[in-house]
Amino acid sequence: MFEITAIPALQDNYIWAIHNGTHAALVDPGEAAPALEFLAARGLQLVAILCTHRHHDHIGGIAELRGVYNVPVYGRRHPGTQRIANNRHITDDLREGGRLRLDALDIELDILEIPGHLDDHIAFTAPGMLFCGDVMFGAGCGRNFEGSLAQLHDSLQRLAHLPDDTRVYCAHEYTEANLRFALACEPGNAAIRQRIETTRQLRDAGLPSLPSNIPLEKATNPFLRCREPEIVRTLQAQSLSDTDELGVFTALRQWRNHF
Ligand SMILES: [Zn+2]
Numbered sequence: 001m002f003e004i005t006a007i008p009a010l011q012d013n014y015i016w017a018i019h020n021g022t023h024a025a026l027v028d029p030g031e032a033a034p035a036l037e038f039l040a041a042r043g044l045q046l047v048a049i050l051c052t053h054r055h056h057d058h059i060g061g062i063a064e065l066r067g068v069y070n071v072p073v074y075g076r077r078h079p080g081t082q083r084i085a086n087n088r089h090i091t092d093d094l095r096e097g098g099r100l101r102l103d104a105l106d107i108e109l110d111i112l113e114i115p116g117h118l119d120d121h122i123a124f125t126a127p128g129m130l131f132c133g134d135v136m137f138g139a140g141c142g143r144n145f146e147g148s149l150a151q152l153h154d155s156l157q158r159l160a161h162l163p164d165d166t167r168v169y170c171a172h173e174y175t176e177a178n179l180r181f182a183l184a185c186e187p188g189n190a191a192i193r194q195r196i197e198t199t200r201q202l203r204d205a206g207l208p209s210l211p212s213n214i215p216l217e218k219a220t221n222p223f224l225r226c227r228e229p230e231i232v233r234t235l236q237a238q239s240l241s242d243t244d245e246l247g248v249f250t251a252l253r254q255w256r257n258h259f
Helices: 033-042 062-068 085-089 149-160 175-185 190-204 214-220 229-236 245-257
Strands: 003-009 013-019 023-027 045-050 073-075 099-102 107-113 122-126 129-133 167-170
Touching: 003 033, 003 167, 013 033, 013 167, 023 033, 033 062, 045 062, 045 099, 062 085, 149 214, 149 245, 175 190, 175 229, 175 245, 190 214, 229 245
Parallel strands: 023 045, 045 073, 129 167
Antiparallel strands: 003 013, 013 023, 099 107, 107 122, 122 129
């Protein structure tokens, strides 16, 4: 059996460590120092690094970690270019439908391509867990830097259709701010008010608000709730005219950008 622990890094990133008392894998190590401290404190040997996407706050610690532990780095090489920094670090290029087996941790992870934050963003999933990088956050979603909002919407829908017992390991602690936006979208949603309270208690205790889970996201994440009449009404009051699901999603993402 293994445990999954959040290692806070940079301003508000989490590096997720999958570990079993002897070995560990790290997801999105944006910074080496806190990861090295964690491994040393627990007496763990690093066996793999997993990358969801090539933003610096997710890959910035890889070179230094690999100077200490010469481990494989699993991720998606950006198609068509060799110049992007992440390509240099990735030793094992993963694709949709691929499966990653980590023998030392006795875990198998499936690879999902989920474009919409970046073109080459991937997720790692296994029964009961999802590492989704910057595509889904607690009560929110990532910005649309590459590709279309339709792609981001489709990627989020794909994640939302994972089984209900899936815990969602997001890469940033953005939940409180996202919930303030969620409440502005849906003032009548009791599940959002409840989550604001439980999130405040966790954060006051110095704990991460994550992992989340699929049912909680479906109940409180406005980006998964674009058909909700209250959200549509809120946006119509701000002059939304395109009330189909993608129109609502687009309006939500634009509003969130300057909320
Ligand atoms: Zn990112």
